[in-house]
Amino acid sequence: MGLDSFMNKTYSIVNLLSLALGNETAAKRQIILSSDNEKFTIPVTPRSYEIKTAQNNETIDILDFGEAMLFGNAKLKRLSFSGFFPHPKHDYPFIVGDVKTPIECVELLTKWKEAKKPIRVIITDSPVNLMMGLREFTYREQDGTRDIYYKLSFIEYKELNTPSANNDKQIDETTGLKQRTDEPENPESWVDKADDILDASKKVYGDYSHWRNIVQSNDLKNLAINNVTKLNLRKNLK
CATH class of the missing domain: 2.40.30 (Elongation Factor Tu (Ef-tu); domain 3)
Structure with a gap:
């Protein structure tokens, strides 16, 4: 045997x-x-x-101190x-x-x-x-x-739930990549509804920090957009 x-x-x-002794849970x-x-x-x-x-901790060697541990993720x-x-x-x-x-x-x-x-x-x-x-x-x-x-x-097993994994945009035939999820659907849809470049950046991208992208992609001289008939809002965000 x-x-x-x-x-x-x-x-x-x-x-x-x-x-037999009544310990049914163990059995x-x-x-x-x-x-x-x-x-x-x-x-x-x-x-x-x-x-x-296990924990993905790391140890580093610091001059005049010795080893130190950095906590990592599980x-x-x-x-x-x-x-x-x-x-x-x-x-x-x-x-x-x-x-x-x-x-x-x-x-x-x-x-x-x-x-x-x-x-x-x-x-x-x-x-x-x-x-x-x-x-x-x-x-x-x-x-x-x-x-x-x-x-x-x-x-x-942990399910991945990232914006890139859930991006259902069409694949670009030239680059082979999916369109960016933060690009507006219609690049001209906000022109008549924005007071200036900052307002356009806030409404299209959700905050004011992308106004430089709009200025650079449209070769604008100032923040006013009253004399602009359309804006290119598809420049990659930095």
Whole structure:
């Protein structure tokens, strides 16, 4: 009997004893994975899991002082655990999750990994409730039991929400780049509604600081625009 098989069987006995003694919470802890509209509860809860957190701190060497630390932002969390997918023929009494064949479990996790979509990972009765990406999935058979032993590792997923990522402007055929999100739709629409260059800058760009761009792009001599029939407001902002 292999070490993993021995430890899993020992863990199963402990779970059964815990249940017999009334400690149902420990026996029924579950790991629940979900992606899109699918949910998968790990059939046998692993003995342990590991969360790794880190901070992107840096150390610098200052003259006549020595080393100093600069605090950085938190790195993405890492989660890992291992266990086995039991074959239904064994009829183990410690199943707490979905009743699937080991092959079905492997196929589902492989599909989720290759779909390149985040997976919600929840470990009941624990602080783990994270949106994550499946980073590594390894599995093997041993002992001729038809059970499949696996190792899973996840990395935290954070959705990017930046103006450039959400820019739905058309791509310029010449440059191959999307139009700037801060450019006005109609470069002439504010001419008759602005009192002067400062007013035009405020109304078009949201503040007064871009008035120089308007002056430079239109070769204006002063801030008055009474004698200007149209303005070029598409100069890249500095």
